Amino acid sequence: MKIDLTETTSSKINSALVQARRDIGTPAIGMVLTLVIVTDEENAYDALKSAYDASHEHPSRILVVIKRVSRSPRSRRDARLDAEIRVGADAGTGETVVLRLHGELVDHAQSVVLPLLLPDAPVVVWWPEFSPADLAGDPLGALGQRRITDTYAAEDPLAALSGRAAAYAPGDTDLSWTRITPWRSMLAAALDQQRVSIVSATVEGEEDNPSCELLAMWLADRLHVPVERKPSNGPGLTSVRLETKEGAVVLDRADGGLATLRMPGQPDRAVALKRRETAELLAEELRRLDPDNTYASALKFGVSRLAASASASAAPAEAAEAPAAKPKPARKATAK
Incomplete structure (x- = not known):
């Protein structure tokens, strides 16, 4: 069922939601959280599709906030709220409200969203594309226990990582971090089997890929060893190599799937490491609503510090490989 409301209010939207549930015969609310999606018209469809797929695991009230930028000075002064309500089969396993804000209301989105939050339920705010510099300081971000962004969508992903580290607050997370969960799990399991001392590490992947940088920072932060970051043709993250005294532990994915x-001392094994869709990443993040301290520690390690440690470790190696200076020939002693 779909209901369109023009020039409406949050109170009228709540009343329409209650009536819509009664009309389809499901008055009881079985939703576990409120997911607030802050996006634009261009990306709203893809974001909603991912949220619907994730709602099969996490039934949610989905609030889509679309800020419509007015062109003329007069229209910018006129505040207006239009809403589209979706319940039943048109809203996954929960219910959806698409909010289109016009005029001065664009700067006060939190006042529209606040009355629509589910009572006594967690709130998660997700920016699929463009996100504010300070997630927790944003008026909409302040409503959420968890704040999800994706630095892969930024124009400069490495600068975005540095900005996330500078403005980090407990509850912030990044889908670029979520993408490397299978890699981290596989590497941790491999090291548990080997029980070896790591000397250095190398991470290969697409240049300026934030997931590759985050994995390298996680290894450097947890292992306290130099980590080198090497670019590759992708797709995404392609290889991790851990150098040990007994040999190298290598996890290599050349095709983005297997x-x-x-x-050392064991036959090669094939493991599934396929690249996951946004809906799977979102569903994983919705499983935990507490702060991710491991992500915070890796993020704060810093891209610049990672590059500095790699260059410092390369300097002694270059000095060792340099040819030794030829000794000067000894002078012959002459009798006077």
């Missing part, structure tokens, strides 16, 4: 795990 990876090969190589460990």
Whole structure:
């Protein structure tokens, strides 16, 4: 069922939601959280599709906030709220309200969203594309226990990572971090089997890919060893190599789907490491609503510090490989 409301209010939207549930015969609310999606018209469809798929695991009230920028000075002064309500089969396993804000109301989105939040339920705010510099300081971000962004969508992903580290607050997270969860799990399991001392590490992947940088920072932060970041043609993250005294532990994924795990003294093993869709990443993030301290620690390690540690570790190696200076020939002693 779809209901369109023009020039409406939050109170009228709540009343329409209650009536719509009664009309389709499901008056009881079985939703576990409120998911606030802050996006634009161009990206709203894809974001909603991912949220609908994730709602099969996490039934939610989905509030889509679309800020419509007015062109003329007069229209910018006129505040107006239009809403589209979707319940039943048109809203996944929960209910959806698409909010289109016009005029001065664009700067006060939190006043529209606040009355529509589910009572006594967690709130998650998600920016699929463009996000504010300070997530927790944003008026809409302040409503959420968890704040999800994606630095992969930024124009400069590495600068975005640095900005996330500077403005980090408990509850912030990044889908670029979520993408490397299978890699981190596989590497941790491999090291548990080997029980070896790591000397250095190398991470290969697409240049300026934030997931590759986050994995490298996580390894450097947890292992306290130099980590080198090497670019590759992708797709995404392609290889991780951990150097040990007994040999190298290598997790290699050349095709974006099936990876090969190589460990000293053991046969090669094929492991599934397919690239996941946004809906799967979102569903994973909705499973936990507490702060991710591991992400915070890796993020604060910093891209610049990672590059500095890699260059510092390369300097002694270059000095060792440099040819030794030829000794000067000894002078012959002459009798006087």
